[in-house]
Every structure is written in C-alpha cells, then in structure tokens.
Amino acid sequence: MLDIKYIRDNVDNLRKAITDKRVDLDLDALLDLDTQRRNLLQETESFQATKNAFSKEIPTLSEEDKAAKLLEMQEIDKHHTEALEKLRSIEAEYNNLMLLVPNIPSPETPIGKDDTDNVPWSYWSPELGHVDPTDTDKVAQIPPTFTFDIKDHAALGKDLDLIDIDRGTEVSGFRGYFLKNELVLMHQGLMFYAMEKLRSKGFTIMQTPTLVREFALTGSGHFPTGRAEIYQVGNAANLESEDKEKQFLAGTSEPALIGYYANQILEESQLPIQVSGISACYRSEVGSYGKDTKGLYRVKEFLKVEQVVICKADMVEGENWLAKLREISEEILQELKLPYRVLNICTGDMGAGKYKMYDIETWMPARQGYGETHSDSNFTDWQARRLDIRYRDSEGKIQYAYTLNNTAVASPRILIALLENYQLADGSVKVPEVLQKYVGTDVITAKAKK
RNA sequence: GGAGAGGUCGCAUAGUGGUCUAGUGCGGUAGUCUUGAAAACUACUGAGGGUAAACUCCUCCAAGGGUUCGAAUCCCUUCCUCUCCGCCA
Numbered sequence: 001m002l003d004i005k006y007i008r009d010n011v012d013n014l015r016k017a018i019t020d021k022r023v024d025l026d027l028d029a030l031l032d033l034d035t036q037r038r039n040l041l042q043e044t045e046s047f048q049a050t051k052n053a054f055s056k057e058i059p060t061l062s063e064e065d066k067a068a069k070l071l072e073m074q075e076i077d078k079h080h081t082e083a084l085e086k087l088r089s090i091e092a093e094y095n096n097l098m099l100l101v102p103n104i105p106s107p108e109t110p111i112g113k114d115d116t117d118n119v120p121w122s123y124w125s126p127e128l129g130h131v132d133p134t135d136t137d138k139v140a141q142i143p144p145t146f147t148f149d150i151k152d153h154a155a156l157g158k159d160l161d162l163i164d165i166d167r168g169t170e171v172s173g174f175r176g177y178f179l180k181n182e183l184v185l186m187h188q189g190l191m192f193y194a195m196e197k198l199r200s201k202g203f204t205i206m207q208t209p210t211l212v213r214e215f216a217l218t219g220s221g222h223f224p225t226g227r228a229e230i231y232q233v234g235n236a237a238n239l240e241s242e243d244k245e246k247q248f249l250a251g252t253s254e255p256a257l258i259g260y261y262a263n264q265i266l267e268e269s270q271l272p273i274q275v276s277g278i279s280a281c282y283r284s285e286v287g288s289y290g291k292d293t294k295g296l297y298r299v300k301e302f303l304k305v306e307q308v309v310i311c312k313a314d315m316v317e318g319e320n321w322l323a324k325l326r327e328i329s330e331e332i333l334q335e336l337k338l339p340y341r342v343l344n345i346c347t348g349d350m351g352a353g354k355y356k357m358y359d360i361e362t363w364m365p366a367r368q369g370y371g372e373t374h375s376d377s378n379f380t381d382w383q384a385r386r387l388d389i390r391y392r393d394s395e396g397k398i399q400y401a402y403t404l405n406n407t408a409v410a411s412p413r414i415l416i417a418l419l420e421n422y423q424l425a426d427g428s429v430k431v432p433e434v435l436q437k438y439v440g441t442d443v444i445t446a447k448a449k450k
Numbered sequence: 451g452g453a454g455a456g457g458u459c460g461c462a463u464a465g466u467g468g469u470c471u472a473g474u475g476c477g478g479u480a481g482u483c484u485u486g487a488a489a490a491c492u493a494c495u496g497a498g499g500g501u502a503a504a505c506u507c508c509u510c511c512a513a514g515g516g517u518u519c520g521a522a523u524c525c526c527u528u529c530c531u532c533u534c535c536g537c538c539a
Contacts, residue, residue, distance in 0.1 A: 077519085243528060
C-alpha cells in the first residue's frame with residue numbers, strides 16, 4: 001500500500017511501475033474513486049455536523065419546536081443516508097484497488113518481463129570465492145565437475161533410503177514426500193544451524209504460528225493477488241459460514257513475524273527489530289502442475305527459517321539491511337560450501353510490494369543449473385502501511401517503518417543441492433562439516449536391507 | 451464443544467441513553483524550586499481524516515452492523531480474554 005497523497009503526486013512514476021511490474025490495475029479508476037470518495041466525505045461530514053448540532057439542541061426545545069425540527073431532520077437524514085451508502089460502496093471499491101497499488105521499484109532494479117530478465121549480480125564457489133558476473137570464464141568454472149556419472153537427489157535419496165516420494169504421494173497426495181533416516185537429522189539440523197547463526201547475528205528467534213488470520217497475509221502482500229497459492233483451513237462450521245473468521249496456512253513465517261508488530265507505534269529506539277521465524281510452510285502450487293514434478297524441488301509443505309527486519313524509514317538504512325540480510329544467507333551457503341549466484345530480480349519477476357529484490361540460486365548438479373533457494377526483499381513502507389506498523393522518530397513524528405525479509409534456509413529444497421553436490425563415486429553422500437554434529441556422521445552410506 | 455463473566459485514551463480504573471469535548475490515579479514530557487537529584491507544585495500528554503490553512507469540522511470506547519433526533523451505554527453478528535465443565539497432543 002502507498003499513501004494516496006503520494007499516489008496523486010506521483011502518477012507518472014506509478015503508471016510506469018504498474019507497466020514494468022505487469023500489475024493489473026486501472027490507476028485512472030483509482031484516482032477517480034479517490035476524488036469521488038473525498039467529495040462524499042465532505043458531504044457526509046457536513047450532514048453529520050448538522051445532525052450532531054441538532055442532537056445537542058433537542059433537549060432544550062419545546063415540544064412543538066421539537067416536532068418541527070424532527071421533520072426537518074428527517075429530510076437531512078435521508079440525504080445523509082444516501083450519501084453514506086454511496087460513500088461505502090465507493091470506499092469498498094477504492095480499498096480493493098488500493099491493495100493492488102505496487103511499490104515503485106528501485107532505480108537499480110532491472111526492467112524486464114519475467115525471470116529470464118533477471119540480472120546476475122555475483123557468483124560464489126568454495127574454490128573461487130566471489131566471482132564477478134562479467135568474468136565469463138570464471139563464471140563457467142563455478143559448477144563443480146564430477147569424475148563419475150552423477151545421480152540426482154531423488155535417486156540418491158532412494159538408494160540411501162533417505163527419501164520416499166512414492167509413499168509420500170500415496171499418503172499425502174501429489175508432491176507429498178517422506179524424509180527418512182540421516183536426511184531427517186540433516187533437515188532438522190539445517191534449521192537448528194540457521195537459528196544459531198541468526199542468534200549470533202542479533203536476531204530474536206521465534207517459533208511462529210503457521211495458521212494465520214487473513215489480515216496477516218493481506219498485510220504481507222500475499223493477499224489479494226496470491227490467494228490461490230494459500231490453503232484455507234478450518235473446521236466445517238468455519239469453512240461453511242460467511243460470518244466466521246477464516247484461517248490460512250501461511251507459505252512462510254513472514255506474515256506472522258510482521259503481523260506480530262501490526263497496529264503498533266514503536267519507539268525509534270526499538271529499531272531496528274531483527275526477528276527470525278522458524279515454521280512449517282504450506283503452498284498449494286496451483287498453476288505449476290507440469291513444473292518440477294520430480295523429487296523435492298517443488299513441494300507443498302516444507303520448513304523454513306526466515307529473517308525479518310523492521311527498520312526506520314530511511315532509504316540508505318533499508319539498502320544496508322537488504323545487503324546485510326543477503327550476506328547472512330550467503331554466509332550460510334558458504335559455510336555449507338555450496339556454489340551459488342545472486343540475481344538482481346527484474347520488475348516483472350518481483351512482487352508488487354517490493355522495492356528491490358535479490359534471489360540466491362544454489363547450484364544443483366543434476367539440473368545442470370541454479371535453483372532458487374533464497375529470496376531477499378526490501379518492501380520499504382509498503383507492508384508497514386498495510387499492517388499499520390509505525391514508530392515515533394527522534395522528533396516525535398509518527399512514521400511508517402520499513403520492512404525487509406530474506407530466507408535463511410528452506411528445506412527440503414536445499415537438500416537437493418546438498419545431496420547432489422556432496423555425492424561420492426561410490427554412491428554415498430558426504431555430510432557438510434557444519435551439519436555433522438546434527439547428523440552424527442560424516443558420510444551417509446547405503447543401509448543393509450531389512 | 452457447553453455454561454457464565456468480561457473487552458473503555460501507554461497501564462489501572464470510573465462511566466447503563468443527552469451534562470462524555472470520555473473523569474480519576476499511575477506513567478511520560480516540560481517548567482518552578484534545588485549545587486545536583488529526589489520530593490512537592492504547575493502545565494501539557496491517544497490516533498486518523500477532510501482543507502491552502504485556520505477550525506466552534508468529522509471519525510475512532512475490541513471489530514462490523516442495527517435501534518434512536520441522539521449510543522461507551524440498548525440489540526444482533528464476529529473476534530478476543532477470564533472462570534468452570536467436556537474432549538484432547
């Protein structure tokens with residue numbers, strides 16, 4: 001959400017943002033509704049003022065005067081009710097459109113239509129360290145080479161009794177899966193490792209609710225446009241009744257983490273707030289039926305440790321935090337010794353609410369490509385306006401805060417990179433050093449059949 | 451899930467149809483006094499909207515709707531909290 005005054009003053013910039021981000025919004029319709037809304041507000045408020053004055057007067061009037069006045073008021077009341085009804089329907093429409101207004105992207109954000117227009121920003125591998133994207137020779141050396149025929153993670157998982165997709169589909173449904181044995185420990189160990197990392201970086205860790213109310217998802221920007229991606233749950237009564245409040249399974253802990261601060265006026269001294277959430281995440285993945293159907297790449301439920309920062313409304317500070325969050329995720333991948341690249345996400349591939357966004361993609365050998373594992377975003381005050389997260393600055397002025405978030409680690413997707421990059425010629429899989437204490441071994445080998 | 455009691459300006463409370471422009475205490479801010487601090491005293495102290503601005507303008511007493519000339523107060527729905535009972539990881 002943006003300030004309507006800001007929208008009025010920046011119509012051209014906004015038109016461009018709507019085009020570049022491919023947002024489906026008729027800005028002129030919104031501006032027209034805004035004009036109507038303000039006119040009606042003035043009208044209804046003056047009716048209200050008349051009525052208020054009359055109500056004050058009435059106890060002082062004689063019976064005859066009162067009767068005459070009441071008749072007069074009935075007429076005013078009729079107009080008032082009409083104007084009010086009109087105002088309500090216009091405000092409803094206005095509010096719906098306001099939720100679709102995108103944030104204006106940063107000047108550094110590439111303009112493009114989809115993920116093919118994202119721009120590589122940096123590369124990293126354990127052998128080469130950071131590599132500049134313009135250094136094409138070195139970039140080509142980033143993917144590790146194997147002296148044997150590699151297996152994909154699904155095959156490794158099956159052979160080492162770590163993953164069971166068949167029974168997962170049978171029990172859970174399409175894209176269901178079981179993790180087994182050492183991989184369960186690695187999966188949980190990753191979460192634990194990420195939480196310890198974030199605590200060391202000053203984050204307060206939270207186990208967040210996955211089941212959230214609508215406002216949290218509207219506030220984060222997942223609603224209204226991403227509704228199809230979210231599971232709605234509830235008992236039979238709640239799902240059937242229009243009146244009962246609905247609950248949803250969040251696709252990330254971000255809505256819960258920022259929802260935690262909704263409708264609050266914070267003190268500037270409390271900022272920046274660094275919080276990290278661990279939660280199960282649910283995504284319906286409708287609209288991706290034919291995509292990534294093999295293995296653990298695209299699943300409907302997973303675990304994630306997420307980083308969220310709420311900072312003061314300052315462009316430089318927002319930029320710095322976006323970089324800082326990116327560096328923390330990079331540090332995690334570096335300690336896991338996984339090759340990755342960072343992409344500067346283009347306008348067409350970023351969400352409507354985002355000001356600037358980096359994705360981190362980790363090398364997945366069997367795909368012969370990088371797969372998205374992290375997403376780092378600066379929303380400026382777009383989410384804070386939706387959720388009413390404000391703070392009192394040093395001059396006592398109340399301002400909307402900035403919000404940012406980035407993945408710390410999401411699993412099982414990251415397990416694809418771990419299993420495939422760490423596989424050995426004999427079909428076993430090494431365990432990354434930093435995870436060995438959780439898995440209890442340095443190598444995962446085939447088990448004797450039971 | 452059932453029964454009952456509740457939700458008031460940061461906190462605690464008062465307020466059951468017009469005197470509420472929401473009282474009081476605590477907390478907070480500023481000032482007086484003081485070498486400094488504390489205490490005491492005095493003043494101020496919620497958030498939004500409309501307007502170029504002022505403003506004797508409008509809104510907000512959990513949220514939404516209703517009754518009424520007029521609602522914190524009465525009615526309905528939803529959400530939440532507490533107590534008891536039931537079920538349960």
